[in-house]
Amino acid sequence: MTHPATHRSPVHGTPVHRSPVHRSPVRSALAAAALLGLSAAAMAAPPAPEAAYTAMSAEELADYLVFEAGGFDLDAKTQDGGTARERMTQDRTQKVCSAIARSGTDLDRATAAKISALADDTIEFPEDGVALGDWQRGEEIARSGFGYRIGHRVDNHDERTPGGNCYACHQLDPNEIAYGTVGPSLTGYGRLRGTSEAMLKHTYQILYNPNLFFPCTTMPRFGHHGTLTQQQIADVMAYLLDPESPVNQEPPQTADAESADTD
Amino acid sequence: MYKTITTAATLAALLTTAAIADELRAPEDVLQGLIDDNESAYLTQSEQNIMMMPDNAALWTAEEGKDLFFEERGPNNKSLETCDLGKGPGVVDGVYVELPRFFEDTGRVMDLESRLAYCMTSIQGFSPEDPEVKRRHGSDSDMMKLQTYIANRSSGLPWNPPMDHPLEQAMRDAGEVLFYRRAGTSDFSCATCHTNTGKRIRASVLPNINEPHEWTKAISWPAYRVGHQQVRSSNHRIRGCYWQMRQPQSIPGSDAAIALMSFWTDAARGEPAILPDKKR
Numbered sequence: 001m002t003h004p005a006t007h008r009s010p011v012h013g014t015p016v017h018r019s020p021v022h023r024s025p026v027r028s029a030l031a032a033a034a035l036l037g038l039s040a041a042a043m044a045a046p047p048a049p050e051a052a053y054t055a056m057s058a059e060e061l062a063d064y065l066v067f068e069a070g071g072f073d074l075d076a077k078t079q080d081g082g083t084a085r086e087r088m089t090q091d092r093t094q095k096v097c098s099a100i101a102r103s104g105t106d107l108d109r110a111t112a113a114k115i116s117a118l119a120d121d122t123i124e125f126p127e128d129g130v131a132l133g134d135w136q137r138g139e140e141i142a143r144s145g146f147g148y149r150i151g152h153r154v155d156n157h158d159e160r161t162p163g164g165n166c167y168a169c170h171q172l173d174p175n176e177i178a179y180g181t182v183g184p185s186l187t188g189y190g191r192l193r194g195t196s197e198a199m200l201k202h203t204y205q206i207l208y209n210p211n212l213f214f215p216c217t218t219m220p221r222f223g224h225h226g227t228l229t230q231q232q233i234a235d236v237m238a239y240l241l242d243p244e245s246p247v248n249q250e251p252p253q254t255a256d257a258e259s260a261d262t263d
Numbered sequence: 264m265y266k267t268i269t270t271a272a273t274l275a276a277l278l279t280t281a282a283i284a285d286e287l288r289a290p291e292d293v294l295q296g297l298i299d300d301n302e303s304a305y306l307t308q309s310e311q312n313i314m315m316m317p318d319n320a321a322l323w324t325a326e327e328g329k330d331l332f333f334e335e336r337g338p339n340n341k342s343l344e345t346c347d348l349g350k351g352p353g354v355v356d357g358v359y360v361e362l363p364r365f366f367e368d369t370g371r372v373m374d375l376e377s378r379l380a381y382c383m384t385s386i387q388g389f390s391p392e393d394p395e396v397k398r399r400h401g402s403d404s405d406m407m408k409l410q411t412y413i414a415n416r417s418s419g420l421p422w423n424p425p426m427d428h429p430l431e432q433a434m435r436d437a438g439e440v441l442f443y444r445r446a447g448t449s450d451f452s453c454a455t456c457h458t459n460t461g462k463r464i465r466a467s468v469l470p471n472i473n474e475p476h477e478w479t480k481a482i483s484w485p486a487y488r489v490g491h492q493q494v495r496s497s498n499h500r501i502r503g504c505y506w507q508m509r510q511p512q513s514i515p516g517s518d519a520a521i522a523l524m525s526f527w528t529d530a531a532r533g534e535p536a537i538l539p540d541k542k543r
Contacts, residue, residue: 049370049371049430049518050370050429050430053430053433053434053437054429054430054433056433058433058436058437058439058440059440061433061434061436061437061440061522062437062438062440062441062444062519062522065437065441065517065518065519065522066441066444066519069517069518069519070514070517070518070519071513071514071517071518071519071520072505072510072511072512072513072514072517072519073511073512073514074511076511076512080448084510084511084512085511087446087447087448087509087510087511088446088447088510088511089446090444090445090446093450094445094446094450097445097450098440098443098444098445098452099443101443101445101452101454101458102439102440102442102443102454148448148449148509149506149507149509150506150509150510150511150512151502151505151506151511151512151513152502152506152512153506167465168464168465169464177466178465178466179463179465180462180463180464180465181461181462181463182455182456182459182462182463182464182469218450218451218455219450220448220449220450220451221450225448225449225450226448227448227449
């Protein structure tokens with residue numbers, strides 16, 4: 001199978017530094033359209049963007065399409081009091097980790113150390129120290145995928161508390177069959193690791209910002225973004241670590257396991 | 264149905280169409296071929312959906328779309344038979360697997376949905392605000408009917424979006440950046456879910472963009488979504504993914520959406536399209 005598109009076209013080469021002048025045809029056309037009072041719909045076919053688009057690097061064009069070419073409803077309000085535009089604005093961790101994933105190369109040790117250090121700088125611990133919360137509340141958080149969705153159906157946080165959606169990617173309770181496998185299984189998390197102070201701190205840090213131990217992990221930074229509160233993190237920690245939690249019960253017996261006992 | 268053949272170009276296009284028509288395959292046969300040739304938990308995850316493929320409700324939607332395509336309507340009382348979807352006016356067979364593509368008349372790279380909106384406004388005289396053009400979602404929308412008909416006339420053909428024009432290449436490359444672009448309160452990108460093989464979100468097996476035999480099914484829209492009881496489009500899938508990523512609403516017809524489709528179609532290059540598909 002030929003795959004010509006994996007080769008960079010010589011047309012736009014690698015123009016890393018571009019003066020804003022190169023983008024001006026599209027910008028001025030959009031500005032002119034706005035002055036003429038044309039609606040977004042009436043502008044379904046604005047002037048040819050060829051010169052402007054091919055003058056940009058792929059990264060520049062992508063950002064242009066996101067922020068300046070009407071790709072997204074950026075003025076929508078978000079639950080955290082900001083705008084959708086802020087949601088699309090990448091921070092350093094997001095930028096670096098996106099580029100590495102796209103390149104298909106492994107994260108080098110120097111970059112990994114920097115991403116990890118960025119995480120370390122931002123983690124805030126509870127004033128009263130790291131402690132386990134309520135595993136039952138933690139279970140609700142782990143099961144709930146509600147929260148922070150915007151656009152055509154906005155999650156109303158006044159009606160329902162946002163969750164952490166842990167089950168989307170992780171196995172936890174061994175009796176739950178609808179668990180995701182994008183992340184590792186966490187079944188028996190506390191049974192296998194114990195509940196030492198060090199383990200509590202370690203688990204808090206992962207939930208707050210997993211890039212500390214797993215630079216450029218796919219897992220969200222729940223504490224860093226404030227999508228889980230410190231109390232909610234403590235509750236999820238209890239679900240993971242409390243010996244009473246279903247996560248730490250023995251897995252159900254199977255015929256194979258029974259025969260393994262008798263052999 | 265084709266009322267007048269006035270130019271040699273149109274005649275040539277029709278001859279090509281006749282050749283392509285012989286290569287079209289039923290969507291259930293395309294999927295079965297992929298399953299026979301590849302080991303994939305994604306392709307085989309729903310036995311029920313595979314069994315129901317020959318009775319796919321989207322096939323009715325395609326029939327309705329065919330009637331709509333040839334119907335004279337709109338302020339100009341014209342059919343879409345002069346609409347150029349990339350292979351000349353009125354040619355429907357095989358056009359969908361070669362979209363998005365660059366169009367000389369607009370100077371832009373366009374996907375099927377934006378091209379249809381262009382034809383409905385410029386040929387039939389609809390306003391962009393008319394429900395015929397504006398309503399994009401639901402089996403009963405004109406847009407889904409037309410898209411499903413046109414896509415069905417590419418079933419079994421290999422995805423082959425052109426990359427000859429500099430804008431086609433630029434859009435594809437920007438789409439790749441967008442696909443890997445992590446942002447928002449959950450740090451997600453499309454790649455978070457779609458660069459692993461056999462992994463699940465809850466109970467759903469995810470398709471991997473790096474496995475073309477999986478990716479062709481992933482991008483085979485329109486598809487009847489059993490959970491929605493509606494035929495859905497590529498733009499509807501993009502909207503849903505951005506919603507789940509906690510990122511802003513994607514705008515259909517925008518160059519960002521088209522760039523993403525340029526990249527994802529290129530990633531399935533050479534694999535046969537399943538049109539219309541049936542998904543969970």
